[in-house]
Amino acid sequence: MTTAATTATDTDRDDCDDCARAVRRLYGCTWRQGLASVACLALVAGAALALRHDALLALFGAIVLPGFGACVLLLAAARLLGRRLGWTFAAVLLLGAIGAGAWAVLPGYVRVLAARDVHALPDPQLLACVFGVNAAVLGLPLWLARTRAHARQLAELRHVALAAELKALQAQVEPHFLYNTLANTRYLARHQPARAVEMLEHLIAYLHSALPDMRSQASTLGREFELAGHYLALMAIRFGERLQYRLDCPPALAAVPMPPLLLMTLVENAVRHGVEPKPGTVRIDVTAGRSGDSLSIVVADDGAGMDQAALGSGVGLRNLRQRLQALYGARAGFVLRRSDAGVTESVLTLPVAAQRERVA
Amino acid sequence: MTAPRILVADDEPLLRAELVEALERLWPDAQVAAAQDGIEALRLGREWAPDVAFLDIRMPGLDGLELARVFGARTHVVFVTAYGEHALAAFDEGAVDYVVKPIALERLARAIERVRARLASPPPDLSRLVKRLQPAARAPAWLQATVGHTIHFIDLADVVYFCADAKYTRVVTDGVEAHIRLSLKELADSLDPDAFWQVHRGYMVAVRRIASAARAEDGALWLHLRGHPARLPVSQRFQHLFRGM
Numbered sequence: 001m002t003t004a005a006t007t008a009t010d011t012d013r014d015d016c017d018d019c020a021r022a023v024r025r026l027y028g029c030t031w032r033q034g035l036a037s038v039a040c041l042a043l044v045a046g047a048a049l050a051l052r053h054d055a056l057l058a059l060f061g062a063i064v065l066p067g068f069g070a071c072v073l074l075l076a077a078a079r080l081l082g083r084r085l086g087w088t089f090a091a092v093l094l095l096g097a098i099g100a101g102a103w104a105v106l107p108g109y110v111r112v113l114a115a116r117d118v119h120a121l122p123d124p125q126l127l128a129c130v131f132g133v134n135a136a137v138l139g140l141p142l143w144l145a146r147t148r149a150h151a152r153q154l155a156e157l158r159h160v161a162l163a164a165e166l167k168a169l170q171a172q173v174e175p176h177f178l179y180n181t182l183a184n185t186r187y188l189a190r191h192q193p194a195r196a197v198e199m200l201e202h203l204i205a206y207l208h209s210a211l212p213d214m215r216s217q218a219s220t221l222g223r224e225f226e227l228a229g230h231y232l233a234l235m236a237i238r239f240g241e242r243l244q245y246r247l248d249c250p251p252a253l254a255a256v257p258m259p260p261l262l263l264m265t266l267v268e269n270a271v272r273h274g275v276e277p278k279p280g281t282v283r284i285d286v287t288a289g290r291s292g293d294s295l296s297i298v299v300a301d302d303g304a305g306m307d308q309a310a311l312g313s314g315v316g317l318r319n320l321r322q323r324l325q326a327l328y329g330a331r332a333g334f335v336l337r338r339s340d341a342g343v344t345e346s347v348l349t350l351p352v353a354a355q356r357e358r359v360a
Numbered sequence: 361m362t363a364p365r366i367l368v369a370d371d372e373p374l375l376r377a378e379l380v381e382a383l384e385r386l387w388p389d390a391q392v393a394a395a396q397d398g399i400e401a402l403r404l405g406r407e408w409a410p411d412v413a414f415l416d417i418r419m420p421g422l423d424g425l426e427l428a429r430v431f432g433a434r435t436h437v438v439f440v441t442a443y444g445e446h447a448l449a450a451f452d453e454g455a456v457d458y459v460v461k462p463i464a465l466e467r468l469a470r471a472i473e474r475v476r477a478r479l480a481s482p483p484p485d486l487s488r489l490v491k492r493l494q495p496a497a498r499a500p501a502w503l504q505a506t507v508g509h510t511i512h513f514i515d516l517a518d519v520v521y522f523c524a525d526a527k528y529t530r531v532v533t534d535g536v537e538a539h540i541r542l543s544l545k546e547l548a549d550s551l552d553p554d555a556f557w558q559v560h561r562g563y564m565v566a567v568r569r570i571a572s573a574a575r576a577e578d579g580a581l582w583l584h585l586r587g588h589p590a591r592l593p594v595s596q597r598f599q600h601l602f603r604g605m
Binding site: 176186237239278318 | 373375377397515
């Protein structure tokens with residue numbers, strides 16, 4: 001735990017990722033806050049004096065002084081150690097300081113009350129009272145801050161893991177796909193050189209966008225349609241007349257940002273589960289539209305469909321769902337449906353306005 | 361001896377043409393016919409009785425493995441498989457030959473030589489090999505369930521419990537309730553028995569979601585679930601699952 005907290009990388013966020021920062025936020029104060037606190041304390045003390053509640057006043061002092069000391073000590077530790085201050089150490093320091101403080105104020109408390117001839121609390125009760133109140137008031141927020149910092153770190157780790165997975169996905173061009181395409185090209189080169197060149201051009205363009213700059217996690221609808229277009233052109237050469245397709249990306253939407261390779265997953269799925277298993281011609285239609293703040297992309301095919309199996313082990317759609325969940329939470333949707341006419345439709349719905357905050 | 365008859369079955373037209381062309385060059389005295397999918401290959405196999413069949417394993421209609429089984433003792437089979445698609449070791453053990461796509465001419469020439477040498481004898485029995493090559497059923501990870509006309513893809517990790525509902529099964533997740541066209545019994549047979557426990561004739565629960573089992577005043581045992589309001593009955597037959605709880 002301590003290591004996790006102290007080795008946390010420097011982020012540009014300004015709150016409680018590391019312990020020292022949390023300590024400063026919880027126990028530190030500005031001059032104005034300090035003055036206001038002193039005024040409040042004075043008010044309470046004054047009221048107790050005026051009402052001649054000496055016992056209460058002494059108890060109040062006995063509680064406040066060790067707490068104040070513990071805060072100062074922790075702030076000093078945070079300043080001295082900085083990022084090296086761990087959560088466990090801070091907690092031990094805090095509780096130790098409160099305990100020591102309680103022990104230290106005990107003689108004073110007894111002496112003051114004895115001088116005024118007022119009945120004092122028994123020692124164990126006073127110690128427990130001072131320690132308990134301070135531990136609750138000062139320790140609880142520290143514990144909460146730690147819990148929150150850890151949750152945040154976990155979320156951060158998840159985000160990093162997803163980004164890494166995405167990079168791996170982006171880098172992936174199946175060897176099977178490459179071999180097969182090249183074998184087709186070899187045949188065409190001998191018999192229809194012009195088509196071979198055409199096929200190579202689609203392949204080059206496909207590879208160009210399928211193996212993008214590793215740092216970019218953002219793409220646009222237009223670019224994704226282009227990628228799907230090259231892929232389908234290659235597949236149409238491979239499958240001959242069996243595959244017909246149409247892509248329709250409204251020009252106005254071409255620049256809308258979207259995450260890469262979501263559309264490719266759906267198109268590959270349509271080829272694998274719609275075209276490959278079905279004898280005869282299959283038609284794939286890829287369309288996009290926008291209504292309000294949501295972008296919807298539809299991949300429809302009249303191929304074999306997936307309705308034979310109730311259970312499946314494919315990971316493509318699972319990955320897609322996980323990515324949508326990680327990027328948009330509940331704001332994105334994915335539905336797969338089969339109409340009575342035998343058309344399988346995958347419908348992807350993405351929030352448009354919300355893209356920028358994530359992708360930028 | 362009459363000209364040997366060779367059947368080529370591949371659903372990709374260019375690769376099919378390439379294989380036909382290569383065969384005509386390497387085996388000039390043979391007659392070559394081509395089929396564009398499994399169904400056409402089956403018809404040609406019946407009507408034309410080929411001596412040798414070069415079968416693509418993945419084809420629409422009927423795949424190469426099924427065809428090999430149907431062709432049985434009549435036809436020598438050479439499988440054509442795409443790179444990385446099948447465990448090639450399985451082929452190496454058996455008497456059957458194979459070529460990997462994209463086809464290398466030397467490899468094809470060697471396969472032809474071998475099959476020619478065997479042409480006089482009856483083809484080996486492939487049924488065991490074919491059975492072994494048939495893709496093994498992997499543990500399912502998701503299921504398809506319908507609500508009206510929409511098919512929902514439900515990740516098994518999201519399932520809270522299943523409930524028998526006439527012939528079908530109702531699947532309950534935190535967000536969706538949908539129907540699967542399988543009986544609870546069929547589902548139970550295909551799911552991981554450590555992840556899903558059948559606790560009643562009508563209920564199967566995701567083990568992760570079980571919070572506690574409590575006995576009611578009348579002695580019946582009920583399950584409380586994590587993060588879900590439903591309570592599920594545990595029938596006598598399955599109470600042993602909760603002895604330790």
